[in-house]
Amino acid sequence: MMQTIVRKETMKKASLILMFGALLVACGDDSESTNNANNGENNVSNNDSNNDTTTNNGTTTNNGTAGTNNPAVCNQPEASVYMFLNDDCQDTVAYTGQVGRQVLVKDLSSYILSLEAQVDGGNFFPEEGDVVGALDFYFRFDGDASAEEMIRMSADPELLQTTYGFMGGGKDLVSKLAGNDSSTDHKDWSTEFEGWEDATLAQYGGSIDTPEGMVQAIFAQVEKAAIDRANGTFALDPVTGAELPLHVTAEGWDLQQLVEKFLHSSLSFSQGADDYLDDDVEGKGLLASNDGPDGDSPYTPLAHQWDEGFGYFGAARNYIDYTDDEIAQTGYRDTNEDGKIDLLTEYNFGASTNAAKRDRGAAALGVTVDLTGDAWNAFRQGRALIASVEGPLTEAQLDELRGYRDQAVLTWEKAYMATVLHYINDTLSEISKFGSDDYNFVTYAKVWGEAKGFAFTPLYNRNSPLSEEDYAELHRLLGDRPVSPAADTAEIDAYQEGLRTARQILADTYDFDQALIGGDNGEDGW
Numbered sequence: 001m002m003q004t005i006v007r008k009e010t011m012k013k014a015s016l017i018l019m020f021g022a023l024l025v026a027c028g029d030d031s032e033s034t035n036n037a038n039n040g041e042n043n044v045s046n047n048d049s050n051n052d053t054t055t056n057n058g059t060t061t062n063n064g065t066a067g068t069n070n071p072a073v074c075n076q077p078e079a080s081v082y083m084f085l086n087d088d089c090q091d092t093v094a095y096t097g098q099v100g101r102q103v104l105v106k107d108l109s110s111y112i113l114s115l116e117a118q119v120d121g122g123n124f125f126p127e128e129g130d131v132v133g134a135l136d137f138y139f140r141f142d143g144d145a146s147a148e149e150m151i152r153m154s155a156d157p158e159l160l161q162t163t164y165g166f167m168g169g170g171k172d173l174v175s176k177l178a179g180n181d182s183s184t185d186h187k188d189w190s191t192e193f194e195g196w197e198d199a200t201l202a203q204y205g206g207s208i209d210t211p212e213g214m215v216q217a218i219f220a221q222v223e224k225a226a227i228d229r230a231n232g233t234f235a236l237d238p239v240t241g242a243e244l245p246l247h248v249t250a251e252g253w254d255l256q257q258l259v260e261k262f263l264h265s266s267l268s269f270s271q272g273a274d275d276y277l278d279d280d281v282e283g284k285g286l287l288a289s290n291d292g293p294d295g296d297s298p299y300t301p302l303a304h305q306w307d308e309g310f311g312y313f314g315a316a317r318n319y320i321d322y323t324d325d326e327i328a329q330t331g332y333r334d335t336n337e338d339g340k341i342d343l344l345t346e347y348n349f350g351a352s353t354n355a356a357k358r359d360r361g362a363a364a365l366g367v368t369v370d371l372t373g374d375a376w377n378a379f380r381q382g383r384a385l386i387a388s389v390e391g392p393l394t395e396a397q398l399d400e401l402r403g404y405r406d407q408a409v410l411t412w413e414k415a416y417m418a419t420v421l422h423y424i425n426d427t428l429s430e431i432s433k434f435g436s437d438d439y440n441f442v443t444y445a446k447v448w449g450e451a452k453g454f455a456f457t458p459l460y461n462r463n464s465p466l467s468e469e470d471y472a473e474l475h476r477l478l479g480d481r482p483v484s485p486a487a488d489t490a491e492i493d494a495y496q497e498g499l500r501t502a503r504q505i506l507a508d509t510y511d512f513d514q515a516l517i518g519g520d521n522g523e524d525g526w
Contacts, residue, residue: 082310082317082380084303084387092299092387095344098311100143100167101176101267102349107152108138108173109260115226116246125230131223132205132216139215143169155332155347160340173263178211178270178460184281186274186462194472195456198480200251211266218259221249237441238486239434248442252482254449261453264350265416268312270460273409276309279402280462286401291391302393303386310379313412314349320376322348324363327356327372351375355415361422361526367513371415378408409461414510416457417466418526420474421506423451424499425522427482431496432521434485441485448482466509477502496520 074089084092111134118124137146147165174180179189189210196208204224206217225235225246234243235250247256279286288301299307316322318335326333332347334340341347348356355371362369382404389397426447433439455478458464458471466474476498483495503517503525518525 079380079384080318080320082315082319082383084383086298088298090298092303093307093317093383094297094299094304095307095311096167097171098271098308099344099347099349100164100171101173101312102314103151103153103164103167103343104138104141104171104173105260105263105267106349108135108263109256110152111135111138112222112247112256112259115222116229119226119230119246124226126223126226128223128227131226132219135219135222139173139219141172143167143171155341157334157339157341160338160342161344166343173267174212174215176267176271177215177263178266178274180212181271181275184275184278184284186278186280193459195459195475196480201253201480211262211270214262214266215259218255218262221253222247222255225249225255238484239439239441242441245442248445252441252445252448252484254442254445257446257449258453261450262456265454265457266460268314268350269412269416269457272309272312272412273461276305276312277405277409278462279398279405286398286405290386290389290393300386303383306379306383306386309408310383313351313375313379313408315352315376315379316348317345319348319352320373320380322356322372324356324360324372327353328360351412351415354419355411358415358418358422358526362513362516365515365524365526367515369418369513369516371411371418375408375411375415378404378411382408406463409463410465413457413461413464416454417506417510418512418516420451420454420457421503421512421516422526423447423454424478424503424506425518425525427451428496428499428518428520428522431483431485431492434492439485444482444485448478452478452480466505470505470509474502474505477505 074085074087076085077083082093086092115124115131119126124130141164143164147163147169149164151159151162151164153159179185179193182188193210193214196214199208201221202208202213202217204217205220206215207213208217228234229246235248236242237244238250244250248254276285278284281287283289283301285305286302288305290300290302292300294301294304297304316332316335319327322333327348331349331353332341335346336342352372352375355375359369359372382401385397385401385404386393393401427444430440430444430447455474458466464471478499479495483492485492487495500520506512507514507517512526516526
C-alpha cells in the first residue's frame with residue numbers, strides 16, 4: 001500500500017547539511033553514466049527541508065528507511081528527500097540529462113521572447129535561416145561544441161551551474177521528441193500524430209504531420225515574423241490594427257507559448273509516460289534489469305529508468321517540503337545554504353510547478369486537490385521499492401511498482417490537463433472582453449496557446465483515461481487557432497460553447513470537482 005508523506009514543519013537541518021555535504025552524486029543520463037566536473041554539478045546539494053509553513057499534503061509519515069542499504073553506516077536520508085544511498089554511501093539517483101533538457105526548453109522559450117528587442121534595437125537583422133538556426137541551437141543542441149556557452153536562465157541566489165557543460169554531451173531536444181526516440185513509442189508518430197489540422201502553421205516550413213514537423217513549423221513562423229519586423233512589417237491586431245509583439249501572429253498564435261508547452265507534452269511527458277515509466281518493451285522502463293549496477297554506475301538500470309522519469313517530471317529532490325506557493329511563485333530554494341541554486345537538486349521545472357499551481361488554485365476555491373503530494377508519493381515510494389530489492393523484482397513487486405507508476409503518470413497528466421482547463425477558462429474570460437476597454441489580443445493569444453500546447457499530453461500515454469474520441473473532440477473544440485475577435489457574433493458564441501463543452505470533457509475524464517469548472521465566462525473556475 002502507498003504511504004503518504006507529510007511536508008514537515010521542522011527538520012534537523014544542521015545534521016542533514018553535514019550528511020549531504022559529504023556525498024558525491026553519480027550523474028548520468030540515458031542509461032549511461034557521466035561524471036562531469038564542470039561547475040560543481042557532482043556535488044550533492046543538501047536536499048533536506050527547512051519548511052516553516054504547513055501545507056495540505058498527506059496525513060501519514062514514513063521513516064524513510066525502506067529500501068536502503070546499511071542505514072546505520074550511511075545515515076540514509078529521510079523520506080522527504082529523493083535520495084537513495086548504496087553501501088558506499090553514494091547517491092544512486094542521477095538524471096542530469098533530463099535537467100539539461102528542462103533548461104534547454106526554458107532557454108529556447110526565453111530566446112524567442114528576446115528576439116523582438118534584438119531586432120528593434122538593431123542588434124539583429126535576420127536573413128533566411130538565421131532565426132531557425134538560432135532556435136536550433138537549443139533544439140538540436142551540440143553539447144560538445146557548446147559546453148562553455150552560458151545558460152540563459154537565472155535565479156536569485158545565482159545558479160551553481162552557469163554553462164551548458166553541466167549536462168554533458170548528447171543532450172539535445174530533437175532526439176527525445178516523440179517519434180524520434182521511437183523504440184518505446186506505443187504508436188508511430190510519423191503517421192499517427194494528431195491534434196493539429198491547419199496547414200497554415202507550416203506555410204513557411206516544417207509540417208503538421210509529426211511532432212518534429214510541428215516544432216519546425218513554429219520555428220519557421222518565428223523566423224518569418226523576425227525577418228518581417230526587421231523590414232518594417234508587423235503582424236496587426238485584427239480589431240484595433242495595433243502592432244503585435246514579434247512572437248504573436250494575427251491568427252492568435254503565441255509562438256513562444258505554443259512551442260514551450262508543446263515540448264512539455266511531446267518531449268518531457270512523452271519520455272516519462274511512454275519510455276522511462278512504461279512497461280511494454282523488454283529491457284526498457286519498468287522492464288529494465290535490477291540485477292546489479294549498470295556498468296560502473298552506482299545505480300541499476302531499473303533504478304536509473306525510474307529516476308529519469310522523475311527528472312522529466314521536474315521536481316526538486318525535496319519537493320514535498322516546498323509549499324505550493326513556493327513552487328508556483330519561485331520554484332527553487334537554496335536548501336544547503338551555499339549561496340547558489342543547484343539545477344540538479346534545488347530547482348522545480350515543468351510539470352512539478354503546474355501541479356503546485358493547480359493545487360493552489362483549487363485551494364482558493366475551497367477544493368482540496370493534492371497533485372504535488374500524489375506525484376511525490378508515487379515517485380518516492382516507487383523508487384524506495386526498487387532500492388529495497390536486491391536483484392530482479394518478483395511479479396508481485398513489479399505489480400506494486402506498476403501501481404506507483406500509474407499514480408505518477410496519471411497525476412502528471414492530470415496536472416497538465418487541469419492546466420488546459422485553467423487556460424480554457426482564461427480564454428473564455430478574454431473572449432468576454434471583446435469590444436470592451438479590457439480587450440487584449442496578446443493576452444488572448446497567450447492563454448489559448450498554453451491550453452493548446454498542453455492539450456497534446458494524453459496522446460503519449462497509452463493508458464490515458466482520455467479516450468481517442470474525446471482527445472479528437474477536445475482538439476476540435478479548441479481549434480487550431482482561437483476564434484477571431486473580428487468574427488461575427490454567432491461564430492464567437494459557438495466557439496465559447498465549444499470551450500465550455502471541452503471543460504466538461506476534462507472534468508468528467510479526470511474526475512475534477514465541478515466547483516473547479518467555472519462559470520460561462522471562466523469566472524470562479526480553476
